[in-house]
Amino acid sequence: MTVMSMRILTTVLLAARFAAAAPLADFDQGVRVTPLLEDARRGAKSEPASDEGPLWINLGNSDLALVRAAGLSLGSPLSMSGSAAVFKVPAGLLPHLSDFMHETFGRCGGFFAHRTRVEAELALSARAATKGGPYTLDQQAWVSPLISRVEEEGIRSTIETLAAYHNRYYKANSGVEAARWLQGRWQTLAGGLPGASSRLVKHDGWKQPSVVLTIPGAEKTEEVVILGGHLDSINGYGGEAARAPGADDNASGIAVLTEAVRVLGASGLRPRRTLQFIGYAAEEVGLRGSQDLAKQAAREGMKVVGVIQYDMTNFKGSGEGIFLLNDHVDADLTAFLGKLIEVYAGVPWATTECGYACSDHASWTRNGYPASAVFESTVDGRNRAIHTERDTLAASGGGAEHSVAFAKLAVAFAVELAKASSAASVPAELTRR
Ligand SMILES: [Zn+2]
Secondary structure, three states: OOHHHHHHHHHHHHHHHHHHHOOOOHHHOOOOHHHHHHHHHHOHHHOOOOOOOEEEEEEEHHHHHHHHHOOOOOOOOOEEOOOEEEEEEEOOHHHHHHHHHHHHHOOOOOEEEEOOHHHHHHOOOOOOOOOOOOOOOOOHHHHHHHHOOOOHHHHHHHHHHHHOOOOOOOOOHHHHHHHHHHHHHHHHHHOOOOOOEEEEEOOOOOOOOEEEEEEOOOOEEEEEEEEEEEOOOOOOOOHHHOOOOOHHHHHHHHHHHHHHHHHHHOOOOOEOEEEEEEEEOOOOOOOHHHHHHHHHHHHHOOEEEEEEEEOOOOOOEOEOOEEEEOOOOOHHHHHHHHHHHHHHHOOOEEEEOOOOOOOOHHHHHHOOOOEEEEEOOOOOOOOOOOOOOOOOOHHHOOOOHHHHHHHHHHHHHHHHHHOEOOOOOOOHHHHOO
16 A cells, blocks of 8 residues: 555545544544544545644644744634644744743643644544453562662763754764664663564654654553653754753663663563563654654554653652643543652652643543653753753763663553563572572
């Protein structure tokens, strides 16, 4: 099947799903349905824009007044739902918008970007949420010895490696090279587990791929547990030539995931369910990599037990502990994260709000999957150096101590959601230290 016919088929399928979904889900009551269906039927507007041409974005309604007041010209909304509106904007506006959302609301993302108007309008309506639980805590025999192997040094070293790229911008060659490095690193660390393999996922419209490591489940292979964070970085208005170390945002999140991969890879653990670790491309310009992956998962009917998002873990802006985002997430999964932290991570936790399209977890939530997200501080206590050339490891204190508890949580999340295969027993060397 050609790419174009797949696009048209996708459009038709999405339109059919949209029609079947009425009345619309929860917070999107009031969406104007007619123009969406007309456009979907016509199909002509599904012609993708080039990255230099226009894009269509979804912005939270409550953010519109401040965006307009800042002089970012959006024009009139093409459609609106109860929570968000669609605008057609030049691609060049995205970094500026990203910077504004970050400065004003403290979000890493802040909007969804799409290549077609149809996609943007269909995304106004969230898919019906599915539950991933019940979530149970019964894998202490594995998790306790594994979390004792989490090391600050491993996290710090990954942050240093990623921050050394000139930037990891989604359009820059260095952004592609960083993704390739990560794919190789995850393959090396997890390669000893049966069937584990990492791959680059290409996206239409920009060159940086996402990275996906899959550790297949031994029993419930079709049920998937996802741990992710974005691998790209951005320097506000600087574009692809500007230095953007992104040590905290988000080399730290990727480093936490990498440390969990290292610990799991060396453990001999065979998960019952499938584990996926994902480094998303192009988060900083409208959650674009994660949207592609979450939409594809929904199209394929992937069964996702739970998603956790790691976006910034290393800046101790509000003291010790882990902050759980409490909006645009699954409440049961988030409550379960609190339990995991209490039992395994040994630090306090609290909740904080992040807003519309805050980071990649929102792409999964939008597509009906149970997602959660963790953060390094309250949104008010956040790192003010991000999205500039000053987001270095030194600006977060030079070490990775604050991230250690996040990596313990990642190991616990992976094992408690995927569970150890019934055939596997904890190796003796793991229980010694
Ligand atoms: Zn981020």
